Amino acid sequence: MVEFLSFREGDATQEPAVTVEAFTGQTNATAVRVEPGEDARELLPYLDRLSLVEVNFPAYGDGRGYSAARILRESGYQGELRAVGDVLVDQINAMRRCGFDSFHPNKALDDAAVDRALNRYADVYQKAIDGRSPVWAKRHPEKIDG
Amino acid sequence: MYRYDSYDQSIVDARVDEFRDQVQRRLTGALTEDQFKPLRLMNGLYLQLHAYMLRVAIPYGTLSGKQMRKLGEIAAKYDKGYGHFTTRQNLQYNWIKLADAPDILAELATVEMHAIQTSGNCIRNISSDQYAGVSADEVADPRPWAELLRQWSSFHPEFTYLPRKFKIAVIASDDDRAAMRLHDIGLKLVSKDGVIGAEVYAGGGMGRTPMVAPQIRDFVAEEEIISYLEACLRVYNRYGRRDNKYKARIKILVHEIGVEEYKRQVEEEFAHMKQLGLNPPVEELARIRAFFANPAYETGLNEAIDRADPAFALWVDRQVAPHKQPGYAIVNISLKPLTGIPGDASAEQIELAASLAEQYSLDELRVTHAQNLVLPHVKKADLYAIWQQLEEVGLAEANLDLITDIIACPGLDYCALANARSIPLAQKIAQRFAAAERQAELGELKLKISGCINACGHHHAGHIGILGVDRKGVENFQLSLGGSGAEDTSLGQITGPGFSEDGVVDAIEKVTDLYLAQRESGERFLDTYRRLGMKPFKEAIYG
Amino acid sequence: MKILTGNDLVSGDVIWWAGDGWSRQVGDSADVGDKGDDLARAEEAALRVVGAYVIDATVTDEGVRPAHIKDRIRALGPTVRPDLNLKPNDADAGNWVI
Numbered sequence: 001m002v003e004f005l006s007f008r009e010g011d012a013t014q015e016p017a018v019t020v021e022a023f024t025g026q027t028n029a030t031a032v033r034v035e036p037g038e039d040a041r042e043l044l045p046y047l048d049r050l051s052l053v054e055v056n057f058p059a060y061g062d063g064r065g066y067s068a069a070r071i072l073r074e075s076g077y078q079g080e081l082r083a084v085g086d087v088l089v090d091q092i093n094a095m096r097r098c099g100f101d102s103f104h105p106n107k108a109l110d111d112a113a114v115d116r117a118l119n120r121y122a123d124v125y126q127k128a129i130d131g132r133s134p135v136w137a138k139r140h141p142e143k144i145d146g
Numbered sequence: 147m148y149r150y151d152s153y154d155q156s157i158v159d160a161r162v163d164e165f166r167d168q169v170q171r172r173l174t175g176a177l178t179e180d181q182f183k184p185l186r187l188m189n190g191l192y193l194q195l196h197a198y199m200l201r202v203a204i205p206y207g208t209l210s211g212k213q214m215r216k217l218g219e220i221a222a223k224y225d226k227g228y229g230h231f232t233t234r235q236n237l238q239y240n241w242i243k244l245a246d247a248p249d250i251l252a253e254l255a256t257v258e259m260h261a262i263q264t265s266g267n268c269i270r271n272i273s274s275d276q277y278a279g280v281s282a283d284e285v286a287d288p289r290p291w292a293e294l295l296r297q298w299s300s301f302h303p304e305f306t307y308l309p310r311k312f313k314i315a316v317i318a319s320d321d322d323r324a325a326m327r328l329h330d331i332g333l334k335l336v337s338k339d340g341v342i343g344a345e346v347y348a349g350g351g352m353g354r355t356p357m358v359a360p361q362i363r364d365f366v367a368e369e370e371i372i373s374y375l376e377a378c379l380r381v382y383n384r385y386g387r388r389d390n391k392y393k394a395r396i397k398i399l400v401h402e403i404g405v406e407e408y409k410r411q412v413e414e415e416f417a418h419m420k421q422l423g424l425n426p427p428v429e430e431l432a433r434i435r436a437f438f439a440n441p442a443y444e445t446g447l448n449e450a451i452d453r454a455d456p457a458f459a460l461w462v463d464r465q466v467a468p469h470k471q472p473g474y475a476i477v478n479i480s481l482k483p484l485t486g487i488p489g490d491a492s493a494e495q496i497e498l499a500a501s502l503a504e505q506y507s508l509d510e511l512r513v514t515h516a517q518n519l520v521l522p523h524v525k526k527a528d529l530y531a532i533w534q535q536l537e538e539v540g541l542a543e544a545n546l547d548l549i550t551d552i553i554a555c556p557g558l559d560y561c562a563l564a565n566a567r568s569i570p571l572a573q574k575i576a577q578r579f580a581a582a583e584r585q586a587e588l589g590e591l592k593l594k595i596s597g598c599i600n601a602c603g604h605h606h607a608g609h610i611g612i613l614g615v616d617r618k619g620v621e622n623f624q625l626s627l628g629g630s631g632a633e634d635t636s637l638g639q640i641t642g643p644g645f646s647e648d649g650v651v652d653a654i655e656k657v658t659d660l661y662l663a664q665r666e667s668g669e670r671f672l673d674t675y676r677r678l679g680m681k682p683f684k685e686a687i688y689g
Numbered sequence: 690m691k692i693l694t695g696n697d698l699v700s701g702d703v704i705w706w707a708g709d710g711w712s713r714q715v716g717d718s719a720d721v722g723d724k725g726d727d728l729a730r731a732e733e734a735a736l737r738v739v740g741a742y743v744i745d746a747t748v749t750d751e752g753v754r755p756a757h758i759k760d761r762i763r764a765l766g767p768t769v770r771p772d773l774n775l776k777p778n779d780a781d782a783g784n785w786v787i
Contacts, residue, residue, distance in 0.1 A: 036388070061184060061267070063307025067383050070304055074422060090168070090185055097303035116167070121160045123153045125297045127424050128304070135153040135297070136426035143427040173699065175736050193740055195763050197701035226773055240767075243700045487769055558759060559767040567762075569769045570783075619757055 001108035005092075006080075007101045013052035013080050033084075040068035047077045055100070057085040066098045073099035073129040089113045093121065099129035147210055147510060148293050148437045150258045157300065158255045161262055165189050166248035173245065188306070190264030191247055195562050198242040201264040202254060206274035206292040206316070207235030207513040211504035214511050216257040218496030224250055229496065231481060231489040233553060233604055234313070235273050235513040236264055240560055262300055267308045269299035269379075273315045275323045276514040279438055280522045282470040284318040285337045290435040291344070291371070292316045294426070298372050305379045309386035310394035312379070313351070316344075324515055325607055325631035327359045328352055330396045331378060336365065343367045348378060348408065349400030352601035356637045357397040360405045362412065368431050370416075373424045377415035381408065440471075441508040441523060447473025451526050458533050460582065464544040466529065475526050477507070479519040479536060480543040480551065484576045487569050488554040489517030495539050506532055515604075515631075516553055516592075518546070548585040549593055549658070550576040553604050557597030557614060558621070564597035566614025566621035571595060574651050579658075588658055591671045592630070607631030609672040610657065611638040612650060623650040627657065627683055628675045641684055653687045660686040692718040692753065693725045694760065695732075695741030703763045704738060711737060714775070715764035716752040751785065761786040 006012050017033035018026075024042055031052035034040055043050065053072060055065040069081055080102055083095050087105035092114055095103070103109070127134045137143075150158070165185075172182040186192075190201035202217065209217075217237055221229045224246050225239040232238055242250065254260055263270055272292040279287040295314060299305070305312070315326045318335035326332035332347040343365045350359025366374045382396045385403070400408045449472065453459040467476040479499065482488050491499070499519055503511045506528045512520035524532065536542040545551045552575060555561065557568030572595055579585055594608030598615075605611030611626040622644040629638030645653055658671065660683060665674045675683065693706035694715075704711040706728060708719035721728060725743035732738045745756035755761050766774025768783035776782040 039384075061307050062388055063267075063305070064384055064388075066304045066307065067380050070380075074418070088181070091307075094301070094303040094306055117164075120164055121157060121301070123156055125157070125300050126302055127422070134426075135157075136430040138153065139151070139433060140427050140429045143429055173736070175734075179733065179739050193696060193701065195759070196703055196766060197696070241701075245699050558762055559769050562759075564759075567768065569767075573769070616758075621758065 002111050002114070003104070003108045005103040005105075005109065005114065007096070008080055012082075012102055015052060017052060017054045034065070034068050036062050036064040038068075040071045043072065043077075044075050047072070047075060047079075050077065050079050052080045052082060053077065054082045054084050054104075057083060057087055060086040060088050060091055066094065069095070069098040069100055070129055089117050093117050097124070097126075097128040097130045097132070147208060148205075148289075148434060154297075155255075155258070158258070158260050158262070161189070161260060162248060162251045162255050165251055169244060169248050184266060186247075188263060188266040188268065189247075189251070190261035191242070191244075192265065193562070194240065195558075195560055197240065198244055198247065199560070200239045200242045200247060200250060200261060201232070202237045202239070202259060202261050203264050203271045204235050204237060204259075204513050205296050206272055206278070206289050207276055207515075208274075208278075208289060209503075209511045209513065210257075211500040211509045211511070213257045213259055214496060214500035214503060216253060216259065218493045218500060220250055220253060221496060222493040228490055228492045230487075230556060231491065231513050231517050231519070233515050233517060233555070233602060234271055235276075235515060236271055237513075238556075240556075265311075266306075267310050267312075268306050269302060269308075269312045269314065272296050272299070273313070273324055273329070273515060275317045275319060276512040276520045277323060277467065277476060277522070278318065278512075279440075280469050280471075280474075280476055281319055281321075282468065283321060284335075286318050286335050286342045287435070287438050288316040288318040288333075288335055289438050290431055291333065291335065291368070293434050293437075294371070294431055295375070298375070302379075304376075305383060308379070308383055309388050310391065310396075312382075312396065314375075320633060322631070322633040322635070325604065325635070326350075327635040328356075328604075328607055328631055329359065331375070332359050333371075338365050341367065344371060346374070346378070348412075349397040349405070350635075351395050351397045352604060352606050353395065354392060354599045354601075355395075355397065355401075356601070356606040357401060358635045358637065359397075360400070362405065362409045369425055369428050370420055372426065373419040373422070374412075374416050376424055377412045377419050380415050380419075381411045385411075441510075443471045443474065443523070444525070445473070447525055448527055449473060451529055455530070458530055461533055461542055461544040462529060464548070465546050469523070471523075473526060475524050475529065477521040477524045477529070477532060478514075478546045479521065479541050480545055481518050481541070482545055482551050482576070483540050483543050484545075484550060484580050485573060486540070488552050488572050491519075491541075492539075495541055498535060498539050498541070502532055502535060516547075516551065518551070544582070545585060547590045547592065549579045549588050549591040549610075550585055551592075552576065553592075553594040553608070555595070555597050555603035557595075557603075561597060563600060564614065565599075565616035566597050566623065568595040568597040568603055568612075568614060571612065571614070571623065571647050571650065574647060575654060578651050578655065587662065589670055591658070593654075594629075604631060605629070606637045607635070608638055609670070609675070610654060615644060617644065621647065623647065625650055625653055625657075625687070627680065628672065630672060634672075639680055641680070641687055643688075656686045657683050690720040690746050690748065690753075691722060691725050691743050692746045692755070693721045693728055693741060693743050694718075694755075694763065695729065695738040698736050698739045705764075706732075715755065718746065718753045758786055 596603035626638035
């Protein structure tokens with residue numbers, strides 16, 4: 001079983017994350033925690049100094065954090081993007097696709113189940129954040145740059 | 147018809163494998179029911195009143211004979227010999243064993259079918275016009291767009307845990323046969339300066355707060371439709387209400403912030419998203435479109451239909467629609483026999499429909515949102531043979547769009563959410579109005595019954611709508627008038643206090659009698675109601 | 690009386706707690722008194738039932754009768770398919786649910 005899962009090079013950021021309100025009100029914090037109702041776009045002016053964004057999933061059925069993650073990545077955020085809270089093995093794959101690269105679930109995950117979940121789908125239909133080539137790009141390689 | 151390539155097949159096969167693993171974890175206790183429920187729902191597996199129910203997706207209502215045959219085989223092998231076609235062009239099996247569900251999905255995958263996202267708070271099966279590709283009045287075939295959206299929405303990583311379910315319909319005719327504006331998003335293909343694109347409507351729906359979707363854009367080009375829809379969904383995912391599941395549909399968001407504000411936010415998001423390379427190249431839609439090219443129609447066919455048999459002539463007049471190709475016709479197969487269950491078909495009937503499709507309809511079938519079937523490419527010369535075979539299995543009812551062509555949800559006979567039984571009421575109404583002359587005299591009259599406020603039976607969109615409620619443990623029925631799910635979309639108004647089952651049948655007789663007495667030349671029931679308003683109908687009912 | 694019902698985890702069949710196990714027949718239902726919720730949790734944990742819940746019922750000449758129409762339909766089967774319900778030879782069985 002694994003309590004913390006990271007797909008990044010090197011160690012995970014250890015700095016405790018502050019709230020979005022505390023973060024935008026001060027200049028020295030480098031880790032922030034986004035709650036479901038909060039607007040990830042408020043962080044966009046500060047992406048350079050952020051090393052960790054935690055996105056909280058109080059209940060796995062609340063999917064706002066997926067949009068928060070993509071918004072940050074689409075705007076060029078390169079730091080650690082961590083899903084915390086009610087994160088289950090059945091959601092890990094979608095979270096990876098939305099740009100999460102570390103996970104700190106409430107309940108430890110089974111390593112083998114995580115591996116299966118991440119490798120089950122050899123193909124995907126959408127372009128997302130994970131760099132995987134969608135099937136439409138594979139079908140028309142001559143039309144896709146790079 | 148669309149055919150899977152190795153990519154599509156591998157994705158569906160992987161889903162079978164994943165669900166087999168999830169079911170196994172449930173059966174061994176590794177998953178509790180609370181954990182398993184959202185996973186099984188995402189694959190269309192419900193726990194209903196009597197058993198597990200599996201909802202199989204029929205993308206945009208189009209099927210091959212082989213696919214239809216497989217549905218019949220599954221009904222015979224794993225269920226109790228029948229299935230139920232739904233108002234979202236899907237098929238439901240009512241008696242599924244949990245342990246069998248993965249095997250059923252594996253069988254479906256062999257014919258390029260699945261149950262992906264037929265439930266759950268995600269983008270559901272994309273629905274469309276049952277006459278797509280064969281009606282003369284469409285600007286383009288909407289099904290390539292629907293298939294493009296099917297692929298885009300399947301396992302979408304960002305939109306799998308939306309505030310609530312999300313239904314999309316695509317049409318391409320001025321005649322709306324898919325209740326497009328009663329969907330979370332409706333697309334209507336239009337031609338602008340010779341270029342095909344989509345008008346977009348958002349925030350429609352039925353349920354406890356019915357709303358007709360307003361237009362949010364008059365044109366989105368095909369090369370941008372995916373990024374535009376991503377923008378629509380992202381705004382909804384971020385700001386749709388999550389505090390109250392009865393207020394979580396997009397219609398509530400659009401209503402609460404206003405359509406102009408929703409549009410503004412979508413446009414802002416769209417401006418950002420179209421930079422991200424989310425849109426497939428136009429060659430992808432062209433690839434899909436090639437699958438929907440006209441089949442090899444024969445030319446020089448005889449247009450004449452031998453109407454010597456009066457029962458056949460009656461059926462032709464009612465069930466057969468014009469086809470764009472000379473010599474061909476569209477056949478509607480009624481799943482509303484007068485003493486039957488709306489939308490139900492036995493394994494034998496499903497098998498016959500599959501055979502008819504293969505033999506007479508260029509291997510193609512459609513399912514309609516009114517719970518009927520369509521053979522889309524039939525030579526006029528073959529109509530009599532088809533009718534004879536339909537007669538043999540009880541599918542030759544001639545009642546399309548008439549008062550006995552009732553849409554009804556499964557209701558309390560099957561559904562755990564229902565408050566009242568829809569099917570026995572549908573049967574009583576059908577029996578009261580059984581006489582063919584009487585039905586013909588009443589003309590087009592769309593009667594729709596829901597067994598609870600969730601409105602799966604589209605009662606808000608019925609010329610006559612009926613909603614079953616629970617009044618202190620007794621079934622009670624509210625009557626509404628004036629709804630429409632067609633291009634003149636409107637929502638029905640409740641007549642007044644509710645009725646018993648027999649009482650509501652009597653009330654329907656009173657309003658239809660009033661219509662016959664008051665109608666002006668050429669008016670349908672709905673037209674007369676719109677001209678006269680509720681008052682005289684109310685007086686006729688409650689006196 | 691209070692009785693306990695749910696669905697068989699594997700088959701999905703409607704089942705009724707009969708005192709020492711589960712039955713397909715509502716008539717076998719045992720009065721669970723105030724023990725229903727504990728029983729439901731234990732039986733769910735043992736993977737014998739899913740969605741178990743306690744309902745009110747009365748004993749009539751025809752046997753145990755759930756208080757609510759929804760549970761009577763669960764007990765009998767769909768009223769529109771008498772061939773599939775628990776009394777396939779009784780044409781009037783559907784009236785029992787009303």
